[in-house]
Amino acid sequence: MLEVLGVKKKYKNGIEALKGVSLKIETGKKVAIFGENGAGKTTLLKIIATFLLPDEGTVTLEGVNIIKNNKYARKNITISTGMERSFYYRLTVKQNLEFFGMLNGLVGKELKKKVEKVIEKTGLEEYGKIRYMELSKGLKRRLDIARALLKEAKVYIFDEPCAGIDIKTRGGIHKIVNELGKEKIVIFATHEIEDLKKMDRIIAIHNGIKVGELLVHENRDCVENFVKGVC
Numbered sequence: 001m002l003e004v005l006g007v008k009k010k011y012k013n014g015i016e017a018l019k020g021v022s023l024k025i026e027t028g029k030k031v032a033i034f035g036e037n038g039a040g041k042t043t044l045l046k047i048i049a050t051f052l053l054p055d056e057g058t059v060t061l062e063g064v065n066i067i068k069n070n071k072y073a074r075k076n077i078t079i080s081t082g083m084e085r086s087f088y089y090r091l092t093v094k095q096n097l098e099f100f101g102m103l104n105g106l107v108g109k110e111l112k113k114k115v116e117k118v119i120e121k122t123g124l125e126e127y128g129k130i131r132y133m134e135l136s137k138g139l140k141r142r143l144d145i146a147r148a149l150l151k152e153a154k155v156y157i158f159d160e161p162c163a164g165i166d167i168k169t170r171g172g173i174h175k176i177v178n179e180l181g182k183e184k185i186v187i188f189a190t191h192e193i194e195d196l197k198k199m200d201r202i203i204a205i206h207n208g209i210k211v212g213e214l215l216v217h218e219n220r221d222c223v224e225n226f227v228k229g230v231c
């Protein structure tokens with residue numbers, strides 16, 4: 001269980017990105033964080049991933065306060081943000097994954113096997129020897145997801161993984177998310193109705209406040225109205 005309790009975050013420029021957000025996500029569930037541009041989704045995801053500290057509130061994973069226990073958080077939470085600058089432009093797909101795999105403590109045969117596995121999962125087989133700078137936007141995004149999968153985590157966070165992605169790749173991403181969602185906690189920020197319909201639950205955020213929740217399987221026909229109602 002991941003629990004966010006009363007999380008507030010104000011940036012140095014005075015913007016209150018989160019004004020006291022609380023939510024709970026059970027293991028074995030995939031939850032969408034939905035909200036318009038600037039709603040506070042990325043800020044919330046970064047706080048859960050412990051990339052950013054909240055001003056107030058706590059985040060616990062299986063009862064462990066991850067704000068205070070950064071080591072536990074880094075071991076058990078992985079995030080795909082699509083940030084291009086975090087890759088080595090001149091290294092190939094495989095070399096980038098090997099580098100980040102090593103940072104995750106993988107070595108030798110274990111590293112090789114894991115890199116091959118995530119390349120296969122994200123359909124990057126034919127691009128292994130292509131340098132990062134030569135990849136298309138969609139392929140970069142797939143590599144970013146592959147990197148997040150290098151870690152055997154309890155929580156998988158995807159920040160708008162389908163933005164600018166073609167239909168086939170989107171299907172591949174949902175297959176990965178579905179598989180993970182059976183045993184892990186998956187958090188998926190998105191604006192897209194089609195993505196929302198594939199989640200177990202939608203949490204809507206507006207102006208730094210949680211404004212609604214919808215259980216998708218019980219209310220699949222309501223997703224569009226739910227979305228219209230909160231924005």
Ligand SMILES: Nc1ncnc2c1ncn2[C@@H]1O[C@H](COP(=O)(O)OP(=O)(O)OP(=O)(O)O)[C@@H](O)[C@H]1O
Binds near residue numbers: 040
């Ligand atoms: N580093 C920062 N410094 C100052 N303000 C920031 C920073 N990051 C985000 N903000 C502001 O905080 C608010 C929430 O931003 P956030 O990126 O969390 O929203 P979002 O819901 O992810 O938006 P989008 O859908 O556009 O990615 C916005 O008003 C944004 O301008």
